[in-house]
Ligand code: ADP
């Protein structure tokens with residue numbers, strides 16, 4: 597399962613100003629759709645609607661044919677994993693930060709997630725500002741490392757649907773390569789909605805949707821969009 601369908605979705609934070617207008621698309625189970633468009637186009641809003649942070653103003657969002665509004669919060673949270681732009685860490689070890697949302701995970705599963713995100717060396721370290729009982733200082737984590745922690749969390753949680761929000765913005769080349777490798781591991785065979793500013797960060801997307809001022813202006817494969825100019 598994991599088919600995601602947006603059917604003529606509209607939304608406004610404030611009735612005077614529509615943000616999304618008649619947005620329709622479908623992501624077949626296991627496929628990746630990248631959403632690109634200028635800042636303010638409504639990309640993050642669209643992701644928030646899929647996570648049901650807000651309800652649609654008009655139209656419907658369906659997962660495997662079922663309206664989001666008919667799903668319990670619990671099953672929705674289980675169905676969807678998010679790799680956000682800014683990852684919030686708890687004041688505990690990085691290993692704990694990855695495992696906390698998956699209490700049933702085995703040691704083996706935790707290590708597999710850490711390996712895929714290339715975080716094995718970090719597992720017992722603490723985030724910046726903390727200190728262990730033996731006086732070892734916490735690590736100052738880069739934005740890319742925090743994103744890999746978020747990716748490892750999602751790998752462990754193993755949801756059928758994934759939202760990636762600008763997952764490789766503002767990274768250097770090496771950090772970006774590590775992220776892309778981890779993203780390929782996490783998005784493989786998962787229904788993925790990937791939000792991006794730059795096309796180079798979404799090479800693994802089968803289809804691309806261009807959003808501008810809350811409307812779908814183009815939709816197709818990489819090659820189709822290039823041909824259309
Ligand atoms: P095939 O198995 O023939 O290579 P796919 O399984 O890749 O085809 O895709 C099946 C159909 O779903 C194709 O028409 C393809 O364009 C479409 N498709 C694949 N990914 C997406 C997506 N993210 N959003 C919308 N349609 C998609």
Ligand code: ADP
Nearest residue numbers: 609610615633634635636637638639640641642
């Ligand atoms: P994008 O992700 O494409 O940059 P957003 O979805 O973040 O676009 O924003 C789309 C529009 O909605 C922008 O004009 C933004 O200012 C507005 N907006 C975003 N979040 C809120 C909010 N919580 N309350 C009111 N307006 C918002």
